[in-house]
Amino acid sequence: MTTIDEKQRNKAFFQAMIEGISQEMERDERVFYMGQDVGKMGGVFQSTVGLHQKFGANRVIDTPISETGMMGMALGAAAEGMRPIAELMFVDFLGVCFDQIMNEIAKVHYMSGGAVKQPLVITASMGGGFSDAAQHSQCLHSLFAHVPGLKVVAPSNPHDAKGLMMSAIRDDNPVVYLFHKGILGLPIIGFIDADIDNNVPEEPYSIPFGEARIVREGQDVTIIGLSQTVQKAALAAEILAEQGIDAEVLDPRTLVPLDTDAIIKSVAKTGRLIVVDEDYLNYGFTGELSALIAENLDIVKLKSAIRRLGVAGVSIPYSRPLEQVAIPQVEDIVTAAKEVMASSIL
Amino acid sequence: MTTIDEKQRNKAFFQAMIEGISQEMERDERVFYMGQDVGKMGGVFQSTVGLHQKFGANRVIDTPISETGMMGMALGAAAEGMRPIAELMFVDFLGVCFDQIMNEIAKVHYMSGGAVKQPLVITASMGGGFSDAAQHSQCLHSLFAHVPGLKVVAPSNPHDAKGLMMSAIRDDNPVVYLFHKGILGLPIIGFIDADIDNNVPEEPYSIPFGEARIVREGQDVTIIGLSQTVQKAALAAEILAEQGIDAEVLDPRTLVPLDTDAIIKSVAKTGRLIVVDEDYLNYGFTGELSALIAENLDIVKLKSAIRRLGVAGVSIPYSRPLEQVAIPQVEDIVTAAKEVMASSIL
Amino acid sequence: MSDLNAKKRWMYETMVLIREYEDFLAMAYFEDKLPPKIQKGLAFDIGAGPIPGEMHLSAGQEAAAVGVCAHLTKDDSVWGSHRSHHFAIAKGVDLDRMTAEIFGKVTGLCRGKGGHMHLFDLAVHYACTGIVGGGIPHACGAALAAKMRGEKSVAVAEFGDGAANEGSFHESLNYAGLWKLPVIFICQDNNYGISVAKSDSTAVESNALSRAAGYNMPGVQIDENDPLAMFEAFATAVDRARRGEGPTLIEMKVFRYYGHFQGDPETYRPKGEIETIREQDPIPNTAEKLMAEGILTTEQIAEISQKAKDRVMQAFTFAKESAYPDASETFQHVFTD
């Protein structure tokens, strides 16, 4: 959506993310990166390509397949003044180390009455769409966001990928940084690119948490996504525009902190809300955003009932035709928007 | 709220729960119970008192402090036709075994295309209120409910405790059964008893999942809680009644499946909703229930914005005066109800 | 033919079938995944083609599977990992339905819902999981069930060297040792966890030699990729388990002939390693031995090879010709009811 000028420096998401990490590692020698296959291999999803060569095996560290140990070590190292980045290869694996994340890392600062800091970043790939089946396709941002004490970041585009990574590393609190495999721009996985913002300036820059991005302004209906679903929403908005529906697309970018003002403002303007998510539909992100509006109906006048799209009560099936149904697609957003426009509340 | 007649057989929650387990273990020899200190000791929260004596060490099994192993074994045993009950001493410890719950137990039936059954129950104590601090006071039902493939049950009173336990054990699917320490009726932990339904018939009975209980009928505002917050809501309703506010108190009893009809019907009647929870406020139960109404504003006409109460963005603090603030109390519900009654939407 | 010789022959045949299957799949996997059929700019599209998603092949690890399964009955269970085709085949999983599953077809073992890391065949008590270490306690649970019911069946957990560093390994082995469960742990040491060599992930040389004692169970290290060595070691272990004397940890050196997943550039693999391990391929080695023992002839070896090829072709044809599940199945099988 940005117009390309001479100054534009287009990068893929994964490159932008690595650039952010690399610049922070240069600036601050307390920053180090650990995870499975993040060393020589450069990450199974190329999340660390070049870092091992640049910073050496002492700062870009291959770990055993022992995520609980890794997360616990991140806590200990952070408490002692280091600034670890710990990568979960797939966010699906949070289950093997969720205690360290939920009960230890997230709680130490609070439990210590502010005495102990946890300047660490947990990175993880997420998302489906390429038939990697039920245990390797999940988006589980809602689980992290539910737990007080974690900041949760999920950029939708290369520009934000770098700026939010730099903010994450500079933050003195634990930050969960999630990257969707289907927007990384890897040469081995199909990806969606609605050209939201592929311009990645070379100089370091950070993007504050808690500030939503208005991806597209519109008057008729607000569509909020996260990570890859922002890309899908942007594509849906283009189709909708052709059909005379002027959608506003909003990217909260960070779930914690959440830019509640921007969301309320947008829905107050359009009077209609669709929340699109690739995480499970119930008891999560789509519920929280819908509730935010439901709590503010004294200042937001809705024209239609809120509409939620997500992975509705099922695990991610392997077979492609089923996976396509389980995960909300661009057409589902288009259909939902048309239905919302056609409906009205009592 | 039930009137006591001669047939009334009052039992504490923990006794009712044990009776349910015991009767199922008598009926079906495939049922066994395992967990830490559930044997001779009868459970740290007396969840298995008498079972070890009655059924022996082969069916009521003390485990090492190895929750991942235990949950994984429950899966394997269930796949081979047994019907395990696996107890997590505190639900807070789900983190050390969440992979087995989320990626294995919850998904096996779906991933196998229906071939493999998982007739097992995960029980866990939950809740705070007695200064057990951040890692031993949580209510984490939203985390389970977010994951497709798990049924999630949290009874609020002794009658339901037995009936829902029997249903849980008879269910061919994985069921998470949560009991709040502050309603168990133990002689060592203070508890709330609004006398919702303490009548526990001796003969076996099961209560179907997905059927809410209307704890109190009312016209002005619907208050929905879960587990202990239902008790608190019932007490709040009594206070509100004295102040001329006629609250309807609803107990969904099971989060998955959720009795959406009952909730919609109640809120359609009262036009006002307060959701009270002891789990964390954001990205969870209160959001889901609010969203349910927000999605149905074409059939529900709200008079006021929805109001949510929960543990708002903090871990549970140890110090009593802080914990009292962090966890929604009866007075908070009363205040919220009065505010909701006084407000109105655009 | 003696029972033992019949088993040896079965092991050889099964190894050949597995190898044939994996080698065929290795290539079939790339169908429609390469330019120009895929999204512009991609060099390879993991999600494209008739066999989408990750693919972990077991070629080079057949010996472990056949040495184990030669001793198992249908009632014994096997709990595998992300790299488990060899055990599935050796355990007798229906090859047509397994292949259909890998193609995501409705005729698949899981009606297309599981995929290659999630093969379930109740008929032969076989299951696997994609979470490293995740399946190990499942085997303990099956063993516990057998023990509780007084049945003689055993359970097998099979996993890689990398999995032995997960907490689940430790907890499972402790349960097994403590409760004397009829379970056998098969650690296949292919020297890698994806790109990381065992010496960079594991504090000790051998899990069997250094860790089994920590759980009060025998640890057996098999230092050669040889089905007969596994056959022998497992015989002892399975007897012990069936007698109610408890678990055993067996570790075996195996080879990973392909990348961790298909498409893996394997830049971490030392030069010449593939050639070295290919030279030690247990299939021709076993063929030689069985010929020397008079159990197989050259003609029979050719026959076995042809039979395997035919069987594989039949399975792939079945899979290809099967239909995809109907979209409505997406919302089925969450719960039994």
Added chain:
Amino acid sequence: MSDLNAKKRWMYETMVLIREYEDFLAMAYFEDKLPPKIQKGLAFDIGAGPIPGEMHLSAGQEAAAVGVCAHLTKDDSVWGSHRSHHFAIAKGVDLDRMTAEIFGKVTGLCRGKGGHMHLFDLAVHYACTGIVGGGIPHACGAALAAKMRGEKSVAVAEFGDGAANEGSFHESLNYAGLWKLPVIFICQDNNYGISVAKSDSTAVESNALSRAAGYNMPGVQIDENDPLAMFEAFATAVDRARRGEGPTLIEMKVFRYYGHFQGDPETYRPKGEIETIREQDPIPNTAEKLMAEGILTTEQIAEISQKAKDRVMQAFTFAKESAYPDASETFQHVFTD
């Protein structure tokens, strides 16, 4: 007095202080928790009184803490568990602020937010956690930080016999052995995990003797509840760690004089056990030894006892007299900003 004798004296004094603290706390804990002050029908109210919540006491385990901490500097870190008062005191945590924390007061180490399982004192690099096994990898992380920065400090993880069956134990020890981290693991074998005896939870007799080898580190078992034995064993371990040669696992037999938590009916405890272990109390034993060595006199022992009582009283008075945090603090300290 020689350095060694001064250390021995310090160990004795510190043991006495810990014991005095725990014994006093054991009783103080029950204040306002019994009828008639509590909810009708209750026999005991865990949440009532000035010290609410669970309470795990370390009386009988002092020897482990002082034998370790005698070798540590302020910069070395200790990572404890739910039962860690002994290590906190031996590591030099501010006793007033520790006690205020246990009372939930704003002058507490954590301004009242943590409670007795969550004591953090950055000044002396001390932390603990209520999740069994949860703190073990934290020590590895601190050791990793020291190693990365080329510092000579070491980290200590202290935990119980029950914790050694958690996956986190295994993963942590593997990291430590693999990366030769300057960390020492102290497993305190009090023979129980709540009500379950070690023989009912652990497949082996000794973690040190049977499991350390699985992580390529020395395992030392100390079969007596003796501070001097720990002092010696730890000397070797800490030297090794500071020399960059890697971790050690030390296991020591200790006693749990109280219930798992205060209020525990302890019906699982064999008759006479308490008497037997009380007879072997290391405090009088150590006093005798030090008197025989001429390090302490009877008068000094009485003095030490009185000093400990005074110190404990001072801490409890400080705690009692301190204010509770303001309600508004509930919503502070979630994030640094």
